[in-house]
Amino acid sequence: MKSGQVTIKDIAKELNISCSTVSRALKDFPGISPTTRKAVVELANKYNYRPNAIALSLRNQKTNVIGVVIPETVHFFFSTVISGIEDEAMKEGYNVMICQSNEQYEREADSIDALMGARVDGLLVSISRETSDLQHLEKVVKEGTPMVFFDRLVEGMNASSVIVDDYQGAYDAVEHLIKKGCKHIVHLAGPDNLIICRKRKEGYISALEDHEIPLDESYIVECRFGEEAEAEKAMTHLLESGMAIDGVFANNDMAGLGAISAIKKVGIPIPEEIAVVGFSNWQFSSLVNPSLSSISQPGYEMGREAARLILVEINSKEPSKREVTILDTELIVRDSSNR
Amino acid sequence: MKSGQVTIKDIAKELNISCSTVSRALKDFPGISPTTRKAVVELANKYNYRPNAIALSLRNQKTNVIGVVIPETVHFFFSTVISGIEDEAMKEGYNVMICQSNEQYEREADSIDALMGARVDGLLVSISRETSDLQHLEKVVKEGTPMVFFDRLVEGMNASSVIVDDYQGAYDAVEHLIKKGCKHIVHLAGPDNLIICRKRKEGYISALEDHEIPLDESYIVECRFGEEAEAEKAMTHLLESGMAIDGVFANNDMAGLGAISAIKKVGIPIPEEIAVVGFSNWQFSSLVNPSLSSISQPGYEMGREAARLILVEINSKEPSKREVTILDTELIVRDSSNR
DNA sequence: CAGCCTTTTGCAAACGATTGAAACCCCCTA
DNA sequence: TAGGGGGTTTCAATCGTTTGCAAAAGGCTG
The missing domain is CATH 3.40.50.2300 (Response regulator)
Known part of the structure; x- marks a missing residue:
């Protein structure tokens, strides 16, 4: 019992049945006897069984993870964007992996590499202040991972963007x-x-x-x-x-x-x-x-919109549409200019 | 070429050798002829090969991912904590998965479940304002996943914490x-x-x-x-x-x-x-x-310290130390009280 | 030229879950 | 009693990578 979390195998062993049966019992597949199903479900609940997302990712070639590369999390605007991304992603059953570039090119490139290594299903990127070389981004496009830019878009790249006007x-x-x-x-x-x-x-x-x-x-x-x-x-x-x-x-x-x-x-x-x-x-x-x-x-809306866009791209077979979504800004008049 | 990213298999096939050989060549294992090694490394570079972290996670029973559950990312204090966590984690080769509970108990529980399903190596948690039932947290401890609380600690739980005084x-x-x-x-x-x-x-x-x-x-x-x-x-x-x-x-x-x-x-x-x-x-x-x-x-320091603590726990075989790290606060006197 | 050693490479299993196909059991019928 | 047919269950392969062990190839010696 080292790894703590229970697997299908553990359940199968305890009930003296095969993994396939357990798997099917848990997913309400036809052709499983009610007796077996009940036993499996009960044991799964008792042990708080959770499907191993890693194993599923490997098999399905899909991680249900969105990677986010952002200059800094401590900027109020960016933190609202993150909030929007997270809300939308969670709603659709995705997790969010966040890397901050701290406005440095090299860290941005490393982050993208790490996220690609983690086989994220899509990438949301706001480039750093330093970034002018685009190789790291072009690799992503070439390898076919959906990518959407937000706020700081990149011209001449085959990817959609969400920006404000x-x-x-x-x-x-x-x-x-x-x-x-x-x-x-x-x-x-x-x-x-x-x-x-x-x-x-x-x-x-x-x-x-x-x-x-x-x-x-x-x-x-x-x-x-x-x-x-x-x-x-x-x-x-x-x-x-x-x-x-x-x-x-x-x-x-x-x-x-x-x-x-x-x-x-x-x-x-x-x-x-x-x-x-x-x-x-x-x-x-x-x-x-x-x-x-x-x-x-509208930072929060931008985050949601970017997440929405990347999810659409992830779930469609067609290549990127290369759309630019422009969100409206609003003038807020306060004392510093109100005369 | 659907999945875009190159695997060891692709390289093996192209060179007409086995996966084992490719794997060993890439890791400078002894017993690989210089010729083979060179060919493998060159092809890996050409195709921008990146080890599939998912496959590695499954094999090694280790994801190199830290899960973070935080009330809200848009609070300045919390965003500095996230920044500290991310910096420390990245330095040690870990990725960070962030879920915000939006101060809701149910979403906090769901987030923890999702992160546990993703088999994160450790969990950093700051509980929501609503949380008083601790079942979801006790499950984590019982299943042996290291957990560290930050800022909002939980009493009577077998886990370390980082708080300010x-x-x-x-x-x-x-x-x-x-x-x-x-x-x-x-x-x-x-x-x-x-x-x-x-x-x-x-x-x-x-x-x-x-x-x-x-x-x-x-x-x-x-x-x-x-x-x-x-x-x-x-x-x-x-x-x-x-x-x-x-x-x-x-x-x-x-x-x-x-x-x-x-x-x-x-x-x-x-x-x-x-x-x-x-x-x-x-x-x-x-x-x-x-x-x-x-x-x-000190939010940033809190994030770094929490990340440091969880990494120590992840890398040690012993059970949690249940330490409480207390960071010092500082009085900043400004006009509202300076008379 | 047989036997042995070294160097290099391949096989197979494992991680956890899924799934098409095959196999099994039991009962009924011809 | 053999064969067929439902209802259940298992087998085996797959995803990408690693790694202990076995095996092949080549060279050298006796």
Whole structure:
């Protein structure tokens, strides 16, 4: 009794019957005598028999496991995505294996390798900030494992994606600032290799164009890590330069918060002199002072949708559809821009 | 070529040799001719061969998977724990399967059943708020699967735990309030079936006793869900009752925030008239206004420690040690209590 | 050239569950 | 009593990998 858990074999031995009979008795197959069935079921219950999923996986060539590769679990947005994935997967009888890349390319590649080794039925991936080489992902596609990207999609790969409308979200945010009277809007941008960041930048640019505000490249500053201190430093630098600034659109809320700190430190009133809008609607955004306007991304829905998509692909024989599902964002106006 | 991934069999067939030889060649076993080895290794690389972890699990009776059952992934504290677990597990070559109970007993039981069916090598569990029946956990112990509790431990079960020193943390928080001159301290408590909440309450009571402040039960109010609105309502009620109140110790930061809202709404200055301390040091706590003093819990370390413990148990033949690892908390003084 | 040793390779069983096909038992009938 | 037919049950193979043991091949010696 080392391995603790009871197997069909144990039950068969105790009842002096064959494994086949036990298996069939447990699955209500025809051709098993009621006596035998009853004895088997009773013993199975008594010993709390659970089918060995490993053995089943091997036989059926199907693990009922979805692999998830995510930059970090501690980001509020990503944790809501995980929650959505898990809920949907569990509902359909799947388990979820999670690996975090910690925004490192190598760990992302290792994680994918580990999950492929575990023969997950499908892979949900949000690439790391570092990732630009796509070999590890191309292998997955070539070997025929369904894969769906979420949030941070990858272009030119034969896989579906679930993203939010970053372009439109950014456009809405900037248009909102413009309507509040802003004419000199800083964009604290994210790293260019992430498509989501490029899209947000495009939204910023389009909104300016559509409202006939000339684009000035010096108003776009890259905050590579999206951290508060980084953004605060960048913003301080801009404020000290003497440029005219009356609005800030940050690539994410942490950067937005950094901007607010910088602005507060030099004593400029928010939102009266400078209005600020972030992106992602983090949990803290409604709680800070001034509360931060932001673009809400439906993380939980994204997780569910990504899981739904991968399950469809797993259960269909056809190759990937290569669809892109775009979820709507929502502008949440709070004190930092409400004037 | 349906299943995509290459097996030892495929390689054996292509080279017209047996599986045994391929297997040995790949593992640098003695007694394989250099010619054969070279051919095998080259083909394995060419086809990107990865050992089938499922087959290995079945043969070795070991999955190299750790199961995690957690109330919710979206709580900042829990997501840091997950991060710690994942980092430690990956370092040791383990994968992590995560199930969230969403604070529901039944889903917790189902999750454990699913993970046991998947034959995880060990289980890390933080029980749901609803859980009081322990059958599902006792089964795990009886069947010999190593299990370690984290944060929310379970008493009277043969399993190790990793917790933070909730008692001491609460004691520190309340003592801090007393030293700031508070004499009438409200405790917004958590549900009594969670040991962590009982410990915090005990810390509150001991601190009062040690400083010769008489305990008044009406100053302890249960906020079952630890939500902002709930706490705000409770706090408003207390304030309206006309009781003398000059301090609040909340069971968690969300409740602390609710208290702050209530106090601000009736126009009482914080921290001058009423000082507030929360628990958990959530991410938002430093960002709100006034910033919320809190007790910091080392979530990431807890995750790593829990993973470390379970790995030790998995790799040792002896039965569980039933150790309780207590991690230190830290009082973070911020504006809500700094006067 | 027979016998022996070394080197290299293959066979078969095992892990747990499933399933098509074959076998068994018992009873009835011709 | 042999044969047929239902109702039950068992056998054997399969999934991918490992590994103890047996076997084959080749070379060397007496």
